Amino acid sequence: MSTVGSATTTGKKRKRETSKLRDETQRKTKSKKNTAPSEDDPQAAILLLEAQILESRRNYNNITTLISTVKQQDAEEDTAVLTIVALCRIFCRLMASGCFVRSKATPETEVVIVQWLKERYQEYVDILLADFLRSNTASKQNVAFTLLMRLVEQESKGEGEYNWRKGLLASLVEALLLLPENDPIRQEYAEKYMKIYDDLRFYTLQSIAAYLTGDHDTATQELITANSISLLSALDKIPESNDAPGAFYGQHPAQQKHQLYSVTAHKRQAQEAWLATLRSGLSKDQRKVVLGMVANRVAPWFLKVEMLMDFLTDSFNVGGATSLLALSGLFYLVQEKNLDYPSFYHKLYSLLDVGLLHSKHRSRFFRLLDTFMSSTHLPAALVASFIKRLSRLALHGPPAGIVAVIPWIYNMLKRHPTCTFMIHRETRDPDERKELEEGGMEDPFDMGEEDPMQTGAIESSLWEIETLQSHYHPNVATLAKIISEQFTKRSYNLEDFLDQSYTVILNAELGRELKKTPVVEYEIPKRIFTESDTELGPLGVLMTKVYELS
Numbered sequence: 001m002s003t004v005g006s007a008t009t010t011g012k013k014r015k016r017e018t019s020k021l022r023d024e025t026q027r028k029t030k031s032k033k034n035t036a037p038s039e040d041d042p043q044a045a046i047l048l049l050e051a052q053i054l055e056s057r058r059n060y061n062n063i064t065t066l067i068s069t070v071k072q073q074d075a076e077e078d079t080a081v082l083t084i085v086a087l088c089r090i091f092c093r094l095m096a097s098g099c100f101v102r103s104k105a106t107p108e109t110e111v112v113i114v115q116w117l118k119e120r121y122q123e124y125v126d127i128l129l130a131d132f133l134r135s136n137t138a139s140k141q142n143v144a145f146t147l148l149m150r151l152v153e154q155e156s157k158g159e160g161e162y163n164w165r166k167g168l169l170a171s172l173v174e175a176l177l178l179l180p181e182n183d184p185i186r187q188e189y190a191e192k193y194m195k196i197y198d199d200l201r202f203y204t205l206q207s208i209a210a211y212l213t214g215d216h217d218t219a220t221q222e223l224i225t226a227n228s229i230s231l232l233s234a235l236d237k238i239p240e241s242n243d244a245p246g247a248f249y250g251q252h253p254a255q256q257k258h259q260l261y262s263v264t265a266h267k268r269q270a271q272e273a274w275l276a277t278l279r280s281g282l283s284k285d286q287r288k289v290v291l292g293m294v295a296n297r298v299a300p301w302f303l304k305v306e307m308l309m310d311f312l313t314d315s316f317n318v319g320g321a322t323s324l325l326a327l328s329g330l331f332y333l334v335q336e337k338n339l340d341y342p343s344f345y346h347k348l349y350s351l352l353d354v355g356l357l358h359s360k361h362r363s364r365f366f367r368l369l370d371t372f373m374s375s376t377h378l379p380a381a382l383v384a385s386f387i388k389r390l391s392r393l394a395l396h397g398p399p400a401g402i403v404a405v406i407p408w409i410y411n412m413l414k415r416h417p418t419c420t421f422m423i424h425r426e427t428r429d430p431d432e433r434k435e436l437e438e439g440g441m442e443d444p445f446d447m448g449e450e451d452p453m454q455t456g457a458i459e460s461s462l463w464e465i466e467t468l469q470s471h472y473h474p475n476v477a478t479l480a481k482i483i484s485e486q487f488t489k490r491s492y493n494l495e496d497f498l499d500q501s502y503t504v505i506l507n508a509e510l511g512r513e514l515k516k517t518p519v520v521e522y523e524i525p526k527r528i529f530t531e532s533d534t535e536l537g538p539l540g541v542l543m544t545k546v547y548e549l550s
Contacts, residue, residue: 042076042079042082043082046066046069046079046082046083046086047086049062049065049066049086050062050066050086050089050090053090054090054093057113060113060116060117063087063090063117063120064120066083066086066087066090067087067120067123067124067127069083070083070084070087070127070131071127077137077139077140080140081139081140081143084124084127084128084132084143084144084147085143085147087124088147088150088151091121091124091151091154092150092151092154094117095154095155095158096154096157099113099114099117100114100117100118100121100158101114101158102114125148125151125168125171128144128147128148129144129148129171129172129175132144133145133148133175133179133185134175134178134179138184141185142185145185145188145189148168148172149172149193151168152167152168152169152172152249152250153249153250155167155168156199156249156250156251157250157251162250162251164199164203164206165203165206165207165210169200169203169204169207170203170207170210173204173207173208173211174207174211176189176227176231177208177211177223177224177227177228177231178220178223178224178227179227180223181223181226181227181230182230186227186230186231187230187234189231190230190231190234191234193249194231194234194235195234195235195236195237196247197247197248197249198239198247198248198260198266199248199249199250199260200249201235201266202259202260202265202266202269204231205232205266205269205270205272205273206269206272206273208228208231208232208273208276208277209269209272209273209275209276211224212224212225212228212273212276212277212279212280213276221280221281222281222283224280225277225280225281225282225286226286228273228276228277228280229277229286229289229290232270232273232274232277232297233289233293233297235270235297235301236296236297238263238267238300238301239263239266240263248260264303267301267302267303268303270301270302271301271302271303271304271307274298274301274302275307277290278290278311284318284322287315287318287322288321288322288325291312291315291322291325291326291328291329292325294308294312294328294329294332295328295329295332295336299329299332299333299336299337305333305337305339306333306339308329308333309330309333309339309341312326312329312330312333313326313330315329316330316347320361321361321364323347323351324351324361324364324365324368327344327347327348327351327368327372328368330344330347331344331368331371331372344372345372345378345382345452346450346451346452348369348372349385349386349389349450349451349452350450351365352386352389352390352393353393354393354396356393356401357393357394357396357397357398357401357402357405358397358398358401362401362404362498363404363498363499366404366408366494366498367494367498369386369408370408370411370494373386373412374415376415376416378416379453380416380418380419380458381452381453381455381457381458382452382453383412383416383419384419384422384455384457384458384460385452385453385455385457385458386412386452387409387412387413387419387422387457387462388422388445388455388457388460388462389447389455389457390405390408390409391405391409391462391464391465392445392447392464393405394406394464394465394468395464395467395468398502399471399473399475399476399500399502399505400500400501400502400504400505402468402471402476402479402480403475403476403479403497403500404494404497404498404500406465406468406476406479406480406482406483407479407492407494407496407497408494409462409465409483410482410483410487410489410491410492411491411492411494413483413487414487414490414491415491419458421458422457422458422460422461422462423461423462423483423484424461425461443460443461443463444456444459444460445457445459445460462483465480465483466480466483466484468480469481469484473505474509475505475508475509528540529543
């Protein structure tokens with residue numbers, strides 16, 4: 001019995017050992033399955049690697065594995081996107097837990113780990129900036145931009161004052177400047193971040209100024225200049241006062257007198273960014289874009305608006321519509337900022353050339369001219385020069401341009417009654433009158449004089465307008481007669497005459513209702529080339545000569 005019992009006990013022990021060994025083997029097998037990334041489920045594999053990294057620093061090498069996965073050329077887009085999102089979560093958690101911070105008391109082994117983490121982080125950021133943000137795929141671009149802004153936020157929340165100049169934001173701004181023109185990512189950054197957060201705006205302006213002053217090849221310089229204008233032109237709202245609470249993307253500065261709280265500091269950074277842009281060599285189209293928003297989005301950011309004078313003066317020398325826009329900017333500085341520019345009307349007068357009334361920018365010119373000449377305190381001699389010169393140009397202008405000149409002259413005569421002597425000036429001396437009637441007189445107006453104060457127009461008359469009263473186009477002739485009538489109308493709305501063209505004038509004539517049917521007498525000829533059956537007519541003789549010469 002004892003022998004049997006001993007055998008039975010031994011068998012039970014062996015069964016228990018065998019069962020225990022089998023359970024341990026299965027547990028190890030399951031552990032190996034859970035540890036190895038699944039090829040069938042890449043998302044689960046990425047999440048597993050992420051969990052292991054956050055679980056223990058012994059698994060930091062998994063970061064290298066994830067980065068290698070992103071770098072693989074044959075990696076699927078979904079897998080790459082999942083990987084960079086996981087890496088963003090990893091680095092944000094590590095930064096939040098202080099793993100990127102080192103101090104003098106940090107052991108040497110810890111310093112090596114921190115340095116290694118910073119190198120892997122920089123490698124990851126370079127991938128986002130170079131491969132994903134510049135990708136042709138919109139989804140990859142959007143994901144990369146969102147992650148980069150998340151990393152910027154996390155970086156700025158570290159201990160102590162964050163160094164924005166050496167941080168991720170500066171690299172992101174450079175990448176945005178190197179994106180193709182009209183890229184939606186740059187517009188999204190301007191609308192959702194730069195315009196809203198004071199700290200992002202301040203350091204973005206700082207980065208733009210620093211990057212534009214670097215050395216670049218011609219093509220790169222043109223690209224970053226165009227993109228700089230795109231970013232800067234989005235800033236349509238200027239901080240009003242230092243007391244206004246600002247919105248910050250990162251931590252609020254601890255110092256009460258920090259530059260982020262200063263409107264002057266913000267304007268100074270914007271001024272430097274604009275000056276760097278203007279000095280980078282603008283193309284003709286870029287110059288027009290900047291000139292078009294000088295009054296609204298450029299000059300308000302300048303602490304010293306006189307620094308724009310050189311740019312506006314150089315732009316005037318370009319000619320054409322650019323000169324007109326430059327004068328508009330100069331007029332804004334003179335009118336709103338009280339800057340002294342004595343040669344303004346001299347330059348404006350020089351734009352009245354023979355091609356003005358034929359130009360496609362004619363309407364814009366007359367709108368601005370009406371604004372420039374709106375003051376009632378302008379010298380009569382100067383006003384007379386503008387009136388006289390435009391009257392002379394109207395003699396050779398198209399009807400669509402003449403119909404804008406005449407109402408403008410009417411308004412100027414109403415605004416400056418002293419110039420009405422140009423309409424009708426009687427000669428009291430009988431001898432002079434007799435001399436004028438017999439031999440006429442020479443017009444004292446000097447068309448070639450460049451100084452509007454020295455043309456002698458105030459001594460002349462508007463005989464050109466009287467000549468236009470006999471113009472071949474009935475609309476022009478009728479409109480010109482208003483100068484000879486009593487000035488009962490207070491003024492004409494110039495907008496009603498600016499957008500005229502040959503098509504508009506022709507359609508107006510064709511659509512006009514006839515009060516009286518015109519009498520037309522005609523006779524249908526029986527012959528064209530001959531006068532009789534045997535003789536050729538004048539047209540027949542002419543056609544014969546043409547045939548012989550050919």
